[in-house]
Amino acid sequence: MADAQTRTRDLLANERTFLAWVRTGATVMVLGLAIAKFGDAGNRALAAGALLVAVGALGVLEGLRRQRRVEHAIESDRPMPTGGEAVAALVLVATILAALILLLV
Helix, strand or coil: CCCHHHHHHHHHHHHHHHHHHHHHHHHHHHHHHHHHHHCCCCHHHHHHHHHHHHHHHHHHHHHHHHHHHHHHHHHCCCCCCCCCHHHHHHHHHHHHHHHHHHHHC
16 A cells, blocks of 8 residues: 555645636637637627637636545545546647637638
8 A cells, every 4th residue: 555645745746636627618718718809700709609618618627626636546545536537638629729720711
């Protein structure tokens, strides 16, 4: 079993990672709100903004899901779950591109 210092360090690192997910999701949501509010493309700006807000919220939820899975693995002294970060990054980039296409076309 891992010692207390290692477990504490792992739990704090997990918390920092979760906060990074929250920060990124919040930033994407704020970008979506700004586009919806100040965009001059009418309904397309609203659609692009709504898309970004939805993906930002999903990013926060994915961060929470990941944080809980990793915390459970730490507490039960099991291997850390891996994967999913590349898919999340791909979804974020694809959403931003879709929002740009909505605004520029």
